[in-house]
Each structure stands twice: as structure tokens, then as C-alpha cells.
Amino acid sequence: MNAHAPVSMSPEKSFQGLILTLQRFWAERGCVILQPYDMEVGAGTFHPATTLRALGPRTWNAAYVQPSRRPKDGRYGENPNRLQHYYQFQVILKPSPPNLQELYLESLAAIGVDLALHDVRFVEDDWESPTLGAWGLGWECWCDGMEVSQFTYFQQVAGFECAPVAGELTYGLERLAMYVQGVENVYDLNFNGGEGEAKVSYGDVFLQAEQEYSRHNFEHADTEMLFRHFRDAEAECRALLEKGGRGERHLMALPAYDQCIKASHVFNLLDARGIISVTERQSYILRVRELAKACGAAWLKTDGGGVA
Amino acid sequence: MSDLLLELFSEEIPARMQRRAAEDLRKLVTDALVERGLLYEGAKAYATPRRLALQVVGLPAKGQDVREERRGPRVGAPQAAVDGFVRSAGLTSVEQVKVESTPKGDFYVALIEKPGRPTVEVLAEILPSIIRAFPWPKSMRWGAASRDTGSLRWVRPLHSIVCTFGPETEEPEIVPFEVDGIASGDVTYGHRFLAPQPIRVRRFDDYVSALEKAKVVLDADRRKEIILADARNLAFAQGFELVEDEGLLEEVAGLVEWPVVLMGQFEERFLAIPGEAIRATIRANQKCFVLKRADPSPSPREAAGRAGAGGGSTGSEAAPSSTMPGAPHPQSLPAASGGREEAGLANRFILVSNIVASDGGKAIVAGNGRVVRARLSDATFFWETDRKTKLEDRLEKLKSIVFHEKLGTQYERVERIAALAKELAPVVGADPALAERAARLAKADLVTEMVGEFPELQGLMGRYYAAGEGENASVATAIEDHYKPQGPSDRVPTDPVAVAVALADKLDTLVGFWAIDEKPTGSKDPYALRRAALGVIRLLLENGVRLPLKTAAGARAASVADDLLAFFHDRLKVYLRDKGARHDLIDAVLAPVSPSPPVGEGREGGTAPAGTTPAVASDTGIPPSPSLPHKGGEGPNPLTADDLLTVVRRVEALGRFLETEDGANLLAGYRRAANILKAEEKKDGAGAFDGAVDYDLIASQGQIEEKLLAVTLAKAADAARASVAAEDFEGAMKALAELRPAVDAFFDKVTVNAEEPAMRVNRLRLLSGLRAATREVADFGRIGG
Incomplete structure (x- = not known):
């Protein structure tokens, strides 16, 4: 279907083409195409367009790419599959449409997965985010034995029941691209579809970053400072929640939630530095969750959260 | 007679839930029908990834008037x-x-x-409530309806319902009902990719065949047969042999509606890593089977059923906090529990796809192969990285792993186990230095990459790494085997070093959890302590090891020794009962050892005194054994109850003895004596006849039978005691058997309740002495039937 697309736009030939195709696909199905959230997050789910918008009664359909940072997964650029920074393509549809599985399969076809040729499977995978106080049921989506997406029906977010339930699709873009491009090493992915001199690989774009951030994440991030940042973010989140409260309404749910995101990322960095013990780890996760819950409660008192 | 067809068509149901759900559906519907007086001839339920189906045959068209x-x-x-x-x-x-x-x-x-209600009407009434209250382990809401938090819950979104009812000879009707906007009908759908069109169905027969045409095999057992047969054939045709795996087979059959078996391959070089690691990688991540090179001279091996029981994942020691520390992995691989099946693995794997691909499966095989290779690359990387650090040098890292909040780190635990293993070594015939060494290294693999990734390889990887580092062969074996046995059918280590470490590991766990009062209660046993105790029992009995458990435990936590010993006795009873031993004989041999209760304190038969085995009945489900009321006195030699091997030998000897005529008669004599004593003690008070027999009185006034019993009894009791002390239980039984003629004659000729009070008391003391003599070997009062 994309045979005639220029290589720079082709999902089979370029990484960017894959992203553009998915954006177009979901745009054509009524989604708001957002841009990445401008903060460090561990997954596309953290974007307020998912976490907060999943709460409350309002209809919401959106799709976006979200760079995701998992400091602990850094491998100094030496592992062909693991990255501390990678892209997720996130789709959230609230309420979940009855044909969500079919839509997902159509999107795979759109990026060049021939469903008559490949074995696509929905394999049980219950999703839970302890830091967001969220859980849902769904699957990992397999294509010929490789997990290419996560498919989740959100049941609870920030400790609140989802009513209605949102359907969330998360495409692992690098993996999918490796699959459709037939590449074994993520750094070999063709980013722009160019050939020869004109080719820009994923490694050209990101290898140096993976090396540098691995050093940072594992060895050099200033832990004293990070602890301080965690405390600051936590305190600021609470302060904003306090200052924004107006009885049945809340005026600063989004800025407060930013601080919750910040605390979460700082915690991930500290975790990568290996200086948080098992018991402390639990308590940090709990602290972030408490923030997420409070932000969710505040959101439900806003227009976006459904207050008339 | 009419038949019901019900199908609940949904998005993909988790494989592990399908079988149970089908069974629940069958039971819920048939129970509800029977409850309303509608009897049926047969019912069977089915499950695929996308549907639950139920057929009920032989229902009446309406209920009785x-x-x-x-x-x-x-x-x-x-x-x-x-x-x-x-x-x-x-x-x-x-x-x-x-x-x-x-x-x-x-x-x-x-x-x-x-008038009896039409069955259709009853069905339309019961089915919606069954669907609404269906017992899924986890269920969810979805779609626009979920604006209401009380909306229908199902395991994944439910899309359509087929429900027809009618006699075999006529066009069945649709049972009309609606659940949250989903109306019942007669339309289903075929395979998601191969035949997604709607299909109109009438009754079960045409339903099954229509599905089959639409590339859906309804019956999970048939899917399993197809997969197994095709996989075996495919392997055989290319000179390989399938490594069978029932748990994986069950799971895979729940992931496909139309199984298509394909073979893929990977590079020979990956075979350099241990076969178990290859298998764990391919099984866990890819849900694929591995193959062996076909053996021209087939070695005897159990075919099916060897494979791990499959099912849910569980914790390992590598993940101590939320899961069970010290829990051996129940999903243990056959290779880890048996021989080295993976030794001859081939560089092939079997995958089961869900579609008939237009290229014959080439792309699917290629895609799976790529993932398998990537995973094996990871495993190879783990294997190579792990071998760069000696096990010994990893011990420091165990300091950062908390075994249990109150029981310290793995490092501290290893220290304890090493000390205990060294101490136990002489008892099991092991070299203390080797036992200590093995124990010290036994948990080091928990911090290797490979075990981090595949917790079920714990122990096994340690063995590989230890062997590679040139550790003593017994040490390497012990590292793997110290987790064993992990259940009633798991292999029991036999190498003395392994036995010492396995015992030390389990005893440390038990003593530790006892000391912090985290004992199993009812069905809750989060730390698998019952399994640990069973492991100790099997290690001792099957290796013929005599170990004073109380001493071993008491040295570490004296306060818990008695209670823990009682727990061992419970588990021993369960173990022996499972082996077919009479539980009453076990009770008789294990009878509580306690001083006489205070005079006047009546005790009902079978009630154990405090501090002994009060939990037997409630914990194990074994009813208290019927026994004659008796008074506490000297039980069996207290030292031996501490040594389970001796207990078991005693039970065996007692069983054999009771099967002889002498044994049966002596038991009868004992009961007669015990009954008389019970009746008379009611009058005179408990303990009234405990005093020594007055031999002078017997000599001067007694009957000849009385004299005979007095003399024989003194001799027999001494002989029995001596035999027990020498642990000659057969001898002790024989000594007791000598009593039989004297006991028979006594009851035949002598009136116990003589007119003369002194004579009466003395005769009762004689009987009390008889009762005491039998207690040298067992509490006969606890022997049933």
C-alpha cells in the first residue's frame, strides 16, 4: 500500500516513514495527533494526554510519539536491542471502540505487515504501573513471535476507576522498524530512507547519545542533587495541589502533574545509579504513586476531567 | 429431548484461563438447570482463544407441571x-x-x-446472570458501556453470544436474552485471519463443522493432539526428536484456533551454552519447543508427564521481596529434575503458528528464527559474562539481597547454611570441608545474569559455573541439588555433600521462619515450609540418615524446637499416609511423650497434651485417630521421636507385628486391660493404679495366672525396653508377643475386681503395668480398627 510512497516516507524503508505512516493512519481515524510531551518520561503512558485524559467521562482520541527514557536499560550502545532512550507510538481511544483490535491490525497492515503472511497473536499481558497507581488488562501483540505492541484496556488510573474505559495501544517503534526493515541491530535501522551517502542510520542519530547517557545514568549523575530534586518535585507537586484547590474545582492539576513526572524520572535515575535499596525502592514508588493519585483527583475537578 | 448450544465470543482469552473457564461454564449452567428441575443427559464445554462454548444435550422442552x-x-x-x-x-x-x-x-x-415453564424461558432467565457473575480470575470493563462502573465484566471484551435450543429433529430456536446490549443470536465468526466472516449456526453438530471449515478447532484437546502429532512427525522426518513439554503444549493450544506446526533453526554455535538455558530461553520467551538429535538407540525415558506442571510463574530466590524467598521453582524443568535431556539438543525449534500463511510459513519461520537468535545471543552473552566472575567473588553481592526482612540477607543466610552443613556433614557421611564449601557457593548464582533472566535455572547454572571453575564434583552437584527435593515426586539428592547442604538449606529456612513465627496456616504457606519439611523427611528417609532433628533445630532456636518437631511429625504422617501406611500406627508410635497429667485431670482419648502435636488434625486434615482413653504416662522412648528414620522403622515393625496372631491378640488384651482401668480409674481417680505391683501379695494370695502374668510382664517389659534401646523393634515386638499367653490366661481365670480391696488394687496395678509395657514400643491406645 505504500509502494508508491517516497522512501523518506515509506514505513518499510525508513524509521521516520514508519512514524509518519502511523500518525497518518490514526489521524484518518479521528485522533488528535499530538507532539511528544516536553519532559522526560519512562513511557508514553506518562504523557498527560494519556494518564490524565484517561480519567473522567469525556471522549478522547489521541495519538503521538513519545521519546521514553529508561535510564537502567542503557547499554553504552553495545546491545543491539536495548536502549535507555527510545520511541513509543501511543494511541489512546476513550471510550475504547468495539473494533479496536481490528483497527490495530489495520494499522499493522498500513506499515507493511502482510497479515496473510505473518502470524499476529494477542498474548495475555496484564499491565500495571505501580508508580501511576494504574492497571489494565490486555495483551502483548506478537508478530511472528516478536512482541511489537502493548494493547491495554485501562481499568484504573491514579487509583480511580476508569469510566469509561480507554483503550491504549503502544507500539515499540524501533522493534517494529527492525522487523519491517529486516534489520538485526537497532543502530542499523535506516532512519531517513536514504541510500549510500544520503542514508542516515539510527546509530548516526542516537549511538553517541546512548553512550553518553549510559555514562551519565550509571556513573556520573549527581545523586545528592537527584535526591534534592526528588524532594523538591514532591514538595512542589504538593504545594501546587494545595494552592490550586478551590473546593469542587481545581485550577492547577497539570502543573502539579508535571512535578509528579519529574519525581518519577529522578527516581528512575537514582535507581539506575544503584543507590536505592530494595526497601527504599518500594517507599519511593509509593511516594510517586501518592503524587499521581493526588494529581488524578485534582484532574477530575477540572474541565478536562469532566467537571461541567 | 432438546439440546442447548451456547457460545460466548470474545477477544483473546488468556491461555491459562481457558480450560477452567469452560469447566466453570458447564457447571454453572447445568447446576442452574438442575436447580430448576431441568435434568439433562450430558454436557460438555470447550474453549479456544476467542470463545467459550457449551453443549447440553437431553434437556426437556419444558419443566414439570x-x-x-x-x-x-x-x-x-x-x-x-x-x-x-x-x-x-x-x-x-x-x-x-x-x-x-x-x-x-x-x-x-x-x-x-x-404449569412447567418452557426450558427456553428458564434458559433466557438464568444465562444472563451466569454471564454477569462469571468467576474469571481477573475481569474488565470496556467500551461506551463502561461509563457505568457497574457495567458487564468479562475477561476481555465480549462481542457476541450464540444461544440456540431445540429438539434434534427440528429447527432450533434462539434463546432470547440480552446482556449489557449484547443480544443472543445464531451468528458466530470463524478464524480471525483465515475466515473472519459471520457464520449462521443451528446446533452443536453443524456449529463444530462450520467452525472447522472456518479454520477453528473447537476442542483444546484436539488442538493439543494435532500439535503434538505434527510436531513429532515434523521432527522425526528430519531426524530429530521432540522434547515434550506438557505445560507448554497446554499453553500453546490456548494461543491458537488453527494450529500450524513449523520448524525453525538457529546457529550451531548457540549449542555451546547449556541446553537447559537454551530451552528456558526458547520456552519462556517464544513459547516454542526444542528438539534433540534423534538417538539411534532409544534410551528408556518417561515420555509425557515429565515436563514441568506448567502454569503460573512463581518467585525464586532472586526476587525475594514480593515472592517466596527460598521457594524452589515449581515449574522446574524436567532436565533439572531428571537426567540431562537437553544434552543432545539440536539447533532446531518447533513453533506453532495460528495461520496457514500464503508463503507456506517462510516469513513466520524467518521472523521467529530472528527472535530466537536474538534471545540466544542474550543468553550467550549472559553465559559468557557470568563465567568471567567466579562464584566465590559474587558472595559480596548477596549482602544486598534481602532474604526476608526479619531473617536478614542472603549472605547471612549462606553463612548460617554453611555452618550447619559443615556440622551435619559427619551425620550424612560427607566431608565437612566440602559441605561447607558447597553451601557457601550454593546461592552465588542468584546474582548471575542468567539466573536473573531465568530464575528457574537457579542451582543448575551454579553447578555449571562451579564445574567450570574446577570446583570439586560433589560441590558442583550439591549446588544444583541443594534445592531438591522440591515435592513428593522430585529426585532426592544422594551425594552426601548434596544431602548435607540440602538439609542445611531447608532446616535453616524452617528454623528461621519458626523463630519469627511465620508458620503455615490452613491453606496459606507462602514460604513453602511444608514442602521444605517434606524435603527434609525424604532426604533423611531415602538416604537412611539418622538425625536428631530437635537437637539440630534446638541448637539454633531452642524455643521452637518442640513445635517444629511436632510440625515434622505432622508432615511425616502425611508423607507416610500418602505411601499407604496406617495413620493410626503412626499416631501410636508418635504418641505424645509427657509426664502424667495431674491427678484428677480427666483426659479424653486421643486428645494430645499441650506442647505436643495439637495441630495434627487441623493442619493435615487427618482426623484424630480413634483410640481408647488412656492416661498420659511414658510414651515411646522420647529420643527416637526426634529421629524420623527410627520412627518410620518402628511404624513398619508395629504394622508387621499387628498382622501376626500374637500381635492381634495382644492388642485385644491391651484393650481389655485399658477398658477395665478406665472404668476403675473413674472410681478411684486417675493414676490410682500407677504404683508398683506388690509381688509379695501375689505370691501369698494370688492365683497362678496372676503370678504368671506378673513374672512374664516384668521380663517382657525389660526385654522390650532393652530392644528399643538397641533399636531392635522386631525384638521389642517379639518380647511383647511373649506376653500373650499370660494375658489370655489372666483374663480367662482371674477376676480383676476382687472382693478384697488390696487384691483388687494390686491386680489393677498389674494391668497398669501391662499398659505401660506396651508403651515401650507404641501407644496401643491409638491403634484403630
């Missing part, structure tokens, strides 16, 4: 009472009620006739 006469108030009763009665009988006027004369007067009687 019911006629009932209901008596109301007396004629002349207040009008309000009469009106109420008429209304409650579903009638409109008192004219419709007849009057019945009885000796007590005239009463209104209503005849209530309830």
Missing part, C-alpha cells in the same frame, strides 16, 4: 386473613378456593397449579 394444595385459614377466620390467603395463592376471589373438612374443623384450601 406442579400441582400443590395449600391449606389456608379456618372457615370463619377474619376476612383480612382469608383475603390474604387468596391473594398469596395467586387467586382473585374466595370462590376459587374450596373448603376441606377435617377433625379440627373446616379450612380453606387452594389448589395451585403451576
Whole structure:
């Protein structure tokens, strides 16, 4: 279907083409195409367009790419599959449409997965985010034995029941691209579809970053400072929640939630530095969750959260 | 007779839930029918990834008519009472009620006739509530309806319902009902990719064949047969042999509606890593089977059933906090529990796809192969990285792993186990230095990459790494085997070093959790302590090891030694009962050892005194054994109950003895004596006849049978005691058997309750002595039937 697309736009030939195709696909199905959230997050789910918008009664359909940072997964650029920074393509549809599985399969076809040729499977995978106080049921989506997406029906977010339930699709873009491009090493992915001199690989774009951030994440991030940042973010989140409260309404749910995101990322960095013990780890996760819950409660008192 | 067809069509149901869900559906529907008087001839339920289906055959078209006469108030009763009665009988006027004369007067009687309801109507009523309350382990809401948090829950979104009912010979009708906007009908759908079109169905027969045409095999067992047969054939055709795996087979059959078996391959070089690691990688991540090179001379091996039981994942020591520390992995691989099946693995794997691909499966095989290679690359990386650090150098890292909040780190635990293993070594015939060394290294693999990734390889990887580092062979074996046995059918280590470490590991766990009062209760045993105790029992018995458990435990936590020993006794009873031993004999041998209770404290038979084995009945489900009431006295030699091997030998000897005529008669004599004593102790008070027999009295005034018993008894008791001390239980039984003629003659000729009080007391003391003599070997009062 994309045979005639220029290589720079082709999902089979370029990484960017894959992203553009998915954006177009979901745009054509009524989604708001957002841009990445401008903060460090561990997954596309953290974007307020998912976490907060999943709460409350309002209809919401959106799709976006979200760079995701998992400091602990850094491998100094030496592992062909693991990255501390990678892209997720996130789709959230609230309420979940009855044909969500079919839509997902159509999107795979759109990026060049021939469903008559490949074995696509929905394999049980219950999703839970302890830091967001969220859980849902769904699957990992397999294509010929490789997990290419996560498919989740959100049941609870920030400790609140989802009513209605949102359907969330998360495409692992690098993996999918490796699959459709037939590449074994993520750094070999063709980013722009160019050939020869004109080719820009994923490694050209990101290898140096993976090396540098691995050093940072594992060895050099200033832990004293990070602890301080965690405390600051936590305190600021609470302060904003306090200052924004107006009885049945809340005026600063989004800025407060930013601080919750910040605390979460700082915690991930500290975790990568290996200086948080098992018991402390639990308590940090709990602290972030408490923030997420409070932000969710505040959101439900806003227009976006459904207050008339 | 009519048949029901029900299908609940949804998005993909988790494989592990399908079988249970089908069974629940069958039971819920048939129970509800029976409850409403609708009996059926047969019912069977099925599951695929996308549907639950149920067939119920031989149902009546309608329920039975019911006629009932209901008596109301007396004629002349207040009008309000009469009106109420008429209304409650579903009638409109008192004219419709007849009057019945009885000796007590005239009463209104209503005849209530309830025609049987059509079965379709009943079904339409019961099915929605069954669907709404279906017992999924986890369920969810979805779609627009989920604006209401009370909306229908299902395991994944439910899309359509087929429900038809009717006689075999006629066009069945749709059972009309609706659940949260999903109306029942007669339309289903075929395979998601191969035949997604709607299909109109009438009854079960055409339903199954229509699905088959639409590339859906309804029956999971048939899917399993297909997969297994195709996989075996495919392997055989290329000179390989399938490594069978029932748990994986069950799971894979729940992931496909139309199984297509394909073979893929990977590079030979990956075979350099241990076969178990290859298998764990391919199984866990890819749900694929591995193959062996076909053996021209087939070695005897158990085919099916060897494979791990499959099912849910569980914790390992590598993940101590939320899961069970010290829990051996129940999903243990056959290779880890048996021989080295993976030794001859081939560089091939079997995958089961869900579609008939237009290229014959080439792309699918290629795609799976790529993932398998990537995973094996990871495993190779783990294997190579791990071998760069010696196990010994990893111990420091165990300091950061908390075993249990109150029991310290893995490092501290290893220290304890090493000390204990060294101490136990002489008892099991092991070299103390080797035992200590093995124990010290036993948990080091928990911090390797490979075990981090595949917790079920714990122990096994340690063995590989230890062997590679040139550790003593017994040490390497012990590292793997110290987790064993992990259940009643797991292999028991035999190498003395392994036995020492395995015992030390389990005893440390038990003593530790006892000390912090985290004992198993009812069905809750989060730390698998029952399994640990069973492991100790099997290690001791099957290796013929005599170990004073109480001493071993008491040295570490004296306060818990008695209670822990009682727990071992419980588990021993369960173990022996499972082996077919009589539990009453076990009770008799394990009878509580305690001083006599205070005089006057009546004790019912079978009730154990405090501090012994009070938990037996409740913990194990074994009812307290029937036994004659008896008074606490000297039980079996207290030292031996501490040593389980001796206990078991005693049980065996007692069993054999009771099968002899002497044994049976002596038991009868014992019971007679015990009954008399019980009756007389009621009059004179407990312990009234505990005193020594007055031999002078017997000599001067006693009957000859009395004298004979007194003499034989003294001899037999001494002989039995001596034999027990020498652990010659057969000898002890034989000594008791000598008593039989004297006991028989005594009861035959002597009146116990003599007129003369001194004579009576003395004779009762004689019987008390008989009772005491039998206790040298067992508490006969606890022997049943």
C-alpha cells in the first residue's frame, strides 16, 4: 500500500516513514495527533494526554510519539536491542471502540505487515504501573513471535476507576522498524530512507547519545542533587495541589502533574545509579504513586476531567 | 429431548484461563438447570482463544407441571386473613378456593397449579446472570458501556453470544436474552485471519463443522493432539526428536484456533551454552519447543508427564521481596529434575503458528528464527559474562539481597547454611570441608545474569559455573541439588555433600521462619515450609540418615524446637499416609511423650497434651485417630521421636507385628486391660493404679495366672525396653508377643475386681503395668480398627 510512497516516507524503508505512516493512519481515524510531551518520561503512558485524559467521562482520541527514557536499560550502545532512550507510538481511544483490535491490525497492515503472511497473536499481558497507581488488562501483540505492541484496556488510573474505559495501544517503534526493515541491530535501522551517502542510520542519530547517557545514568549523575530534586518535585507537586484547590474545582492539576513526572524520572535515575535499596525502592514508588493519585483527583475537578 | 448450544465470543482469552473457564461454564449452567428441575443427559464445554462454548444435550422442552394444595385459614377466620390467603395463592376471589373438612374443623384450601415453564424461558432467565457473575480470575470493563462502573465484566471484551435450543429433529430456536446490549443470536465468526466472516449456526453438530471449515478447532484437546502429532512427525522426518513439554503444549493450544506446526533453526554455535538455558530461553520467551538429535538407540525415558506442571510463574530466590524467598521453582524443568535431556539438543525449534500463511510459513519461520537468535545471543552473552566472575567473588553481592526482612540477607543466610552443613556433614557421611564449601557457593548464582533472566535455572547454572571453575564434583552437584527435593515426586539428592547442604538449606529456612513465627496456616504457606519439611523427611528417609532433628533445630532456636518437631511429625504422617501406611500406627508410635497429667485431670482419648502435636488434625486434615482413653504416662522412648528414620522403622515393625496372631491378640488384651482401668480409674481417680505391683501379695494370695502374668510382664517389659534401646523393634515386638499367653490366661481365670480391696488394687496395678509395657514400643491406645 505504500509502494508508491517516497522512501523518506515509506514505513518499510525508513524509521521516520514508519512514524509518519502511523500518525497518518490514526489521524484518518479521528485522533488528535499530538507532539511528544516536553519532559522526560519512562513511557508514553506518562504523557498527560494519556494518564490524565484517561480519567473522567469525556471522549478522547489521541495519538503521538513519545521519546521514553529508561535510564537502567542503557547499554553504552553495545546491545543491539536495548536502549535507555527510545520511541513509543501511543494511541489512546476513550471510550475504547468495539473494533479496536481490528483497527490495530489495520494499522499493522498500513506499515507493511502482510497479515496473510505473518502470524499476529494477542498474548495475555496484564499491565500495571505501580508508580501511576494504574492497571489494565490486555495483551502483548506478537508478530511472528516478536512482541511489537502493548494493547491495554485501562481499568484504573491514579487509583480511580476508569469510566469509561480507554483503550491504549503502544507500539515499540524501533522493534517494529527492525522487523519491517529486516534489520538485526537497532543502530542499523535506516532512519531517513536514504541510500549510500544520503542514508542516515539510527546509530548516526542516537549511538553517541546512548553512550553518553549510559555514562551519565550509571556513573556520573549527581545523586545528592537527584535526591534534592526528588524532594523538591514532591514538595512542589504538593504545594501546587494545595494552592490550586478551590473546593469542587481545581485550577492547577497539570502543573502539579508535571512535578509528579519529574519525581518519577529522578527516581528512575537514582535507581539506575544503584543507590536505592530494595526497601527504599518500594517507599519511593509509593511516594510517586501518592503524587499521581493526588494529581488524578485534582484532574477530575477540572474541565478536562469532566467537571461541567 | 432438546439440546442447548451456547457460545460466548470474545477477544483473546488468556491461555491459562481457558480450560477452567469452560469447566466453570458447564457447571454453572447445568447446576442452574438442575436447580430448576431441568435434568439433562450430558454436557460438555470447550474453549479456544476467542470463545467459550457449551453443549447440553437431553434437556426437556419444558419443566414439570406442579400441582400443590395449600391449606389456608379456618372457615370463619377474619376476612383480612382469608383475603390474604387468596391473594398469596395467586387467586382473585374466595370462590376459587374450596373448603376441606377435617377433625379440627373446616379450612380453606387452594389448589395451585403451576404449569412447567418452557426450558427456553428458564434458559433466557438464568444465562444472563451466569454471564454477569462469571468467576474469571481477573475481569474488565470496556467500551461506551463502561461509563457505568457497574457495567458487564468479562475477561476481555465480549462481542457476541450464540444461544440456540431445540429438539434434534427440528429447527432450533434462539434463546432470547440480552446482556449489557449484547443480544443472543445464531451468528458466530470463524478464524480471525483465515475466515473472519459471520457464520449462521443451528446446533452443536453443524456449529463444530462450520467452525472447522472456518479454520477453528473447537476442542483444546484436539488442538493439543494435532500439535503434538505434527510436531513429532515434523521432527522425526528430519531426524530429530521432540522434547515434550506438557505445560507448554497446554499453553500453546490456548494461543491458537488453527494450529500450524513449523520448524525453525538457529546457529550451531548457540549449542555451546547449556541446553537447559537454551530451552528456558526458547520456552519462556517464544513459547516454542526444542528438539534433540534423534538417538539411534532409544534410551528408556518417561515420555509425557515429565515436563514441568506448567502454569503460573512463581518467585525464586532472586526476587525475594514480593515472592517466596527460598521457594524452589515449581515449574522446574524436567532436565533439572531428571537426567540431562537437553544434552543432545539440536539447533532446531518447533513453533506453532495460528495461520496457514500464503508463503507456506517462510516469513513466520524467518521472523521467529530472528527472535530466537536474538534471545540466544542474550543468553550467550549472559553465559559468557557470568563465567568471567567466579562464584566465590559474587558472595559480596548477596549482602544486598534481602532474604526476608526479619531473617536478614542472603549472605547471612549462606553463612548460617554453611555452618550447619559443615556440622551435619559427619551425620550424612560427607566431608565437612566440602559441605561447607558447597553451601557457601550454593546461592552465588542468584546474582548471575542468567539466573536473573531465568530464575528457574537457579542451582543448575551454579553447578555449571562451579564445574567450570574446577570446583570439586560433589560441590558442583550439591549446588544444583541443594534445592531438591522440591515435592513428593522430585529426585532426592544422594551425594552426601548434596544431602548435607540440602538439609542445611531447608532446616535453616524452617528454623528461621519458626523463630519469627511465620508458620503455615490452613491453606496459606507462602514460604513453602511444608514442602521444605517434606524435603527434609525424604532426604533423611531415602538416604537412611539418622538425625536428631530437635537437637539440630534446638541448637539454633531452642524455643521452637518442640513445635517444629511436632510440625515434622505432622508432615511425616502425611508423607507416610500418602505411601499407604496406617495413620493410626503412626499416631501410636508418635504418641505424645509427657509426664502424667495431674491427678484428677480427666483426659479424653486421643486428645494430645499441650506442647505436643495439637495441630495434627487441623493442619493435615487427618482426623484424630480413634483410640481408647488412656492416661498420659511414658510414651515411646522420647529420643527416637526426634529421629524420623527410627520412627518410620518402628511404624513398619508395629504394622508387621499387628498382622501376626500374637500381635492381634495382644492388642485385644491391651484393650481389655485399658477398658477395665478406665472404668476403675473413674472410681478411684486417675493414676490410682500407677504404683508398683506388690509381688509379695501375689505370691501369698494370688492365683497362678496372676503370678504368671506378673513374672512374664516384668521380663517382657525389660526385654522390650532393652530392644528399643538397641533399636531392635522386631525384638521389642517379639518380647511383647511373649506376653500373650499370660494375658489370655489372666483374663480367662482371674477376676480383676476382687472382693478384697488390696487384691483388687494390686491386680489393677498389674494391668497398669501391662499398659505401660506396651508403651515401650507404641501407644496401643491409638491403634484403630
